[in-house]
Amino acid sequence: MKRAISEAAKDQRRDLILDAALEEFFESGFRAARMDDIARRAGISKGTVYLYFNSKEEVFTALVTSIALPKIEHIEQTLKRSGNIKAALHALFQYIPTVIRESKMPKMVKILISDARAFPEVVRDYRENVLNRLFSALTALLKRGCRSGEIHTPAPEHAARLLVAPVIFSAIWIVIFEEDRRSVLDVEGLFAAHEAMVLKALAVPAERRK
Known part of the structure; x- marks a missing residue:
């Protein structure tokens, strides 16, 4: 060749x-x-x-760059452009199912979970360059919402992680259970329900409303 x-x-x-x-x-x-x-x-x-x-470590790092980083950059820009917190969260929860269904992200999650101990430096790079960027963007969004009075949460850093927790569940479900077509996950429905729960949980308590 x-x-x-x-x-x-x-x-x-x-x-x-x-x-x-x-x-x-x-x-x-x-x-x-x-x-x-x-x-x-x-x-x-x-x-x-x-x-x-x-090396294969270098190959995996390139996979992270090609698969995950563009998604993180898109999310960062979406959150910055959104005029209010509800609009930002709605855009996020509309986008994530597309990422899960139309990208290779579930396979990458499975690889990370299965063999994390085999390549700790690569896993650390993924955490720092993908997960930490995502958590930072979401934490900043939640803090902005708290300052503006749109939402309330006493722990934005923890809430940021909970916002995207269904991503891991969805990825694991897809790569493990969906070979059986009777077990296909309704990802869009899952994130619609998640959005409703999140907005309810972040609602400003009555005693804090002006």
């Missing part, structure tokens, strides 16, 4: 490797997966894989 010569061809080859790696990590586990296996699944030589990535 000829080596990629144009930038477009290089990008396509890189995406091919990442797609193959995600499936290999998902099916075999990160610990057991080898660069040879990724190359075989991608239909290219191991040497070609090493032209793009030096």
